[in-house]
Amino acid sequence: MKKEQAAPVPFRDLGRVRRPETGVGPSPAGATRHLVDWTVGKLLFCAALVAIAAVFFIIVFLLRDGYQIVLDTGPWNFLIGAEWNPAGQHPAYGVLPLIVGTLLVTALAMAIAVPLSIGSAVYIAEIAGSRTKAIVKPAVELLAGIPSVVYGFFGLILLTDWIRIAFDQPSGSSWLAGSILLAIMAIPTITSVAEDAISSVPREFREGSLALGATHWQTIKNIIVPGALSGISAAIILGMGRAIGETMAVLMVTGNAAVIPDPITNVFSPVRTLTGTLGIEMGEVAFGSTHYHALFGVAVVLLFITLVVNSAARIIVSRMQGTARSGPHRALTAAASRIPHAASAPFGRLVSPRASQRCAFLLISLSVAIVLAALGVILAEIVVNGAGAISWEFLTGSPSDLGRAGGIFPAIVGTSYLVGGALAIALPLGIATAVYLIEYTADGPLTRSIRAAVDLLNGTPSIVFGLFGFAFLVLFLNFGVSLIAGQVTLGLMILPMIIRTTEESLRSIPGSLREGSYALGATKWQTTWRVVLPPALPGIITGAILSIGRAAGETAPIMFTAAIFSSRFLPSSLSEPVMALPYHLFVLTTSIPGATPQSYGTAFVLLLLVLSIYLAAILVRRRYNRAKVM
Amino acid sequence: MNGSTILETTNLNLWYGQKHALIDISFRIPKNKVTALIGPSGCGKSTLLRCYNRLNDLIDSSRITGEILFNGNDIHDSHADVYAIREKIGMVFQKPNPFPKSIYENVAYGPRIHGMRDKKALDRIVEESLKGAALWDEVKDRLHEPALALSGGQQQRLCIARSLAVEPEVILMDEPCSALDPIATAKIEDLIIRLARDYTVVIVTHNMQQAARASDYTGFMYLGRLVEFDGTTKIFEDPGEELTENYITGRFG
Numbered sequence: 001m002k003k004e005q006a007a008p009v010p011f012r013d014l015g016r017v018r019r020p021e022t023g024v025g026p027s028p029a030g031a032t033r034h035l036v037d038w039t040v041g042k043l044l045f046c047a048a049l050v051a052i053a054a055v056f057f058i059i060v061f062l063l064r065d066g067y068q069i070v071l072d073t074g075p076w077n078f079l080i081g082a083e084w085n086p087a088g089q090h091p092a093y094g095v096l097p098l099i100v101g102t103l104l105v106t107a108l109a110m111a112i113a114v115p116l117s118i119g120s121a122v123y124i125a126e127i128a129g130s131r132t133k134a135i136v137k138p139a140v141e142l143l144a145g146i147p148s149v150v151y152g153f154f155g156l157i158l159l160t161d162w163i164r165i166a167f168d169q170p171s172g173s174s175w176l177a178g179s180i181l182l183a184i185m186a187i188p189t190i191t192s193v194a195e196d197a198i199s200s201v202p203r204e205f206r207e208g209s210l211a212l213g214a215t216h217w218q219t220i221k222n223i224i225v226p227g228a229l230s231g232i233s234a235a236i237i238l239g240m241g242r243a244i245g246e247t248m249a250v251l252m253v254t255g256n257a258a259v260i261p262d263p264i265t266n267v268f269s270p271v272r273t274l275t276g277t278l279g280i281e282m283g284e285v286a287f288g289s290t291h292y293h294a295l296f297g298v299a300v301v302l303l304f305i306t307l308v309v310n311s312a313a314r315i316i317v318s319r320m321q322g323t324a325r326s327g328p329h330r331a332l333t334a335a336a337s338r339i340p341h342a343a344s345a346p347f348g349r350l351v352s353p354r355a356s357q358r359c360a361f362l363l364i365s366l367s368v369a370i371v372l373a374a375l376g377v378i379l380a381e382i383v384v385n386g387a388g389a390i391s392w393e394f395l396t397g398s399p400s401d402l403g404r405a406g407g408i409f410p411a412i413v414g415t416s417y418l419v420g421g422a423l424a425i426a427l428p429l430g431i432a433t434a435v436y437l438i439e440y441t442a443d444g445p446l447t448r449s450i451r452a453a454v455d456l457l458n459g460t461p462s463i464v465f466g467l468f469g470f471a472f473l474v475l476f477l478n479f480g481v482s483l484i485a486g487q488v489t490l491g492l493m494i495l496p497m498i499i500r501t502t503e504e505s506l507r508s509i510p511g512s513l514r515e516g517s518y519a520l521g522a523t524k525w526q527t528t529w530r531v532v533l534p535p536a537l538p539g540i541i542t543g544a545i546l547s548i549g550r551a552a553g554e555t556a557p558i559m560f561t562a563a564i565f566s567s568r569f570l571p572s573s574l575s576e577p578v579m580a581l582p583y584h585l586f587v588l589t590t591s592i593p594g595a596t597p598q599s600y601g602t603a604f605v606l607l608l609l610v611l612s613i614y615l616a617a618i619l620v621r622r623r624y625n626r627a628k629v630m
Numbered sequence: 631m632n633g634s635t636i637l638e639t640t641n642l643n644l645w646y647g648q649k650h651a652l653i654d655i656s657f658r659i660p661k662n663k664v665t666a667l668i669g670p671s672g673c674g675k676s677t678l679l680r681c682y683n684r685l686n687d688l689i690d691s692s693r694i695t696g697e698i699l700f701n702g703n704d705i706h707d708s709h710a711d712v713y714a715i716r717e718k719i720g721m722v723f724q725k726p727n728p729f730p731k732s733i734y735e736n737v738a739y740g741p742r743i744h745g746m747r748d749k750k751a752l753d754r755i756v757e758e759s760l761k762g763a764a765l766w767d768e769v770k771d772r773l774h775e776p777a778l779a780l781s782g783g784q785q786q787r788l789c790i791a792r793s794l795a796v797e798p799e800v801i802l803m804d805e806p807c808s809a810l811d812p813i814a815t816a817k818i819e820d821l822i823i824r825l826a827r828d829y830t831v832v833i834v835t836h837n838m839q840q841a842a843r844a845s846d847y848t849g850f851m852y853l854g855r856l857v858e859f860d861g862t863t864k865i866f867e868d869p870g871e872e873l874t875e876n877y878i879t880g881r882f883g
Contacts, residue, residue: 512727521717
């Protein structure tokens with residue numbers, strides 16, 4: 001029955017001495033292999049616990065300092081007290097105006113950002129040709145790269161002026177200004193998450209709809225957007241979380257009067273947000289005073305709100321993931337039943353499908369144009385005015401006369417120290433945690449709590465990290481305002497980002513590769529190290545670069561932990577404070593009159609630094625994508 | 631059934647969560663022969679195959695009872711080294727899954743993880759394994775090019791070479807031709823027949839002609855049970871069970 005003739009080339013023996021038929025019992029080599037595998041697993045597990053520990057410490061230290069205020073004023077007076085006036089004769093600590101301020105600023109920002117972002121997402125995913133897409137997509141992502149203090153600077157210099165003049169108001173520092181800035185800042189988040197969701201709707205659904213005679217717009221409206229709805233909702237909520245947690249930009253343009261707008265729809269009224277309050281008052285408060293405790297109470301409220309918002313996003317995503325498969329199917333059948341009807345009664349329509357498509361695409365293009373214009377105006381303003389302020393002396397000298405003269409060299413160095421230290425802490429921990437989560441555990445209560453902790457860290461506003469760093473590192477561990485305190489704080493802040501991106505790129509490695517390796521007798525660690533990590537590396541590097549950009553541009557976490565305004569010297573040890581670019585820009589802009597050229601120069605350098613980091617990330621990703629196609 | 635047995639399965643049951651995927655399976659796989667497992671989709675052929683190298687261990691919800699003896703040793707014994715088992719019992723998957731490395735690195739991967747450091751010896755193993763998988767002539771001039779640049783059939787032969795490189799005794803093949811065109815399929819079938827001189831091959835296939843052409847023994851599975859196991863000629867020409875005959879003659883499946 002064996003077909004010998006089917007084997008024309010005689011099979012060559014492998015020429016090796018086959019080991020005698022062996023059993024599969026324990027052997028010394030096997031024992032070492034198991035031991036290594038076991039040890040690595042435990043080490044990774046310990047790294048993953050750090051994420052939980054960080055969340056635990058953040059919550060403990062915020063509550064420890066914050067619960068006092070509830071004892072002092074009573075919970076209701078604190079939460080719904082209508083007056084926040086800690087400096088007055090009779091100090092009042094009611095956070096209601098701050099909560100209202102945060103909600104109003106966020107709501108209006110979302111009203112502006114959501115239509116623009118979804119329009120842009122649809123444009124990038126569906127309408128743009130590949131060349132346009134290659135320009136528009138990175139451009140929108142660049143918006144995410146601009147540091148919030150640069151937005152604040154732009155807002156203060158240009159936007160508030162424009163509002164004051166255009167609407168004939170006494171001051172442009174207002175709710176509206178804050179919302180416009182926040183909208184611009186939320187747009188890249190919403191757009192890129194929504195675009196991912198839209199792009200991942202399977203091509204078959206699209207083709208199925210087009211094959212029924214639907215127009216492109218009908219397909220987008222009836223099939224693609226419903227199919228991507230869970231992702232789009234998550235995108236909106238994530239953008240909202242970003243807006244609520246934003247500190248510097250809002251603080252610089254909203255006027256910061258702790259009042260509830262009167263009437264409530266008066267967008268020109270100044271408002272004050274929870275984050276802004278922390279940013280302004282934390283630096284000047286006496287340690288241990290009622291005011292100090294009140295600020296930690298504010299941080300707890302802020303953390304609670306962001307927690308609720310982010311959990312909502314998570315619940316929506318997980319609930320809709322279950323139905324995501326059937327969603328487009330159902331939409332497709334629904335569309336199928338609708339389209340022939342329309343075709344059989346073409347005169348029953350007010351607007352022809354073609355006309356409505358033209359109209360819709362016009363609006364979509366308009367939203368993209370607005371987003372690009374915003375980017376263009378911000379970049380142009382800072383580049384044109386900032387480039388002039390740059391000189392050799394500015395880049396290499398130390399500041400003098402409160403930053404009105406001299407250079408920003410110590411700030412450039414300080415920022416690189418801070419970022420380098422943060423990365424040295426967060427990168428190993430983050431990668432180890434992600435590897436543990438993806439490769440080493442099944443879904444269990446422990447994994448779920450680590451993931452929840454990472455999610456919580458990810459949604460924690462940067463100012464809360466600053467507060468935690470201040471309470472825990474600066475005061476409790478007695479580090480003082482120091483380089484190391486800033487590095488740890490920034491490290492914690494970028495940790496979730498590194499974990500997330502690493503997890504994502506590990507997940508994108510097909511399981512068949514792991515099986516192929518296991519089937520050869522490889523251990524878990526051998527498989528992870530040699531088969532899974534190498535192709536995941538570009539994704540991990542992209543994540544690391546993005547987190548560098550984020551850390552370099554952040555002000556809030558270092559404001560109370562590491563940064564000083566003017567220093568002629570570089571730090572000589574980890575326990576000394578440093579200058580940093582974003583903080584320098586913040587102080588120059590808000591507190592030093594007559595330093596506008598230096599502000600522009602600093603903003604330009606910071607922008608250039610951060611944007612070139614982002615550009616590097618985009619290039620790495622693009623190269624990686626091309627390699628993957630091969 | 632003459633010749634010695636390499637894998638002996640006794641009263642094997644497997645559950646995925648609540649689903650009873652394999653029911654009371656008992657049979658012996660003879661050494662240095664090609665054994666085919668056929669049956670309709672979802673009958674448990676692949677699941678059974680993945681029991682022999684304990685790849686089902688990776689699925690958390692799976693639970694197993696019964697016994698599998700490999701050369702007389704229980705592979706589920708608590709002292710059994712799962713990595714040694716997988717070294718001895720190799721596997722080729724349904725879709726070719728070369729690692730995103732060079733052709734050379736794909737084949738050298740297995741020996742390397744099992745401690746081989748000697749460059750010369752590695753070169754030799756790579757060459758022999760590629761020859762063993764009838765791929766050497768096609769790739770000898772581009773060993774350091776990415777494996778993903780190969781055609782589907784070449785990739786699958788590379789995966790076979792990869793499993794040969796760790797000197798297995800048994801090679802499990804899970805529908806190795808289902809993603810390939812007829813010409814590539816014919817090459818793999820030739821190879822399977824030749825491999826049986828030095829190895830024991832267990833192949834799961836959808837394709838009954840393939841089982842008839844390439845195997846010495848055939849097992850027919852249906853709804854998690856092994857309905858019949860016998861010499862391939864016997865199964866295809868004179869099956870003992872009506873169910874087997876119905877399947878083979880295409881009345882269902």
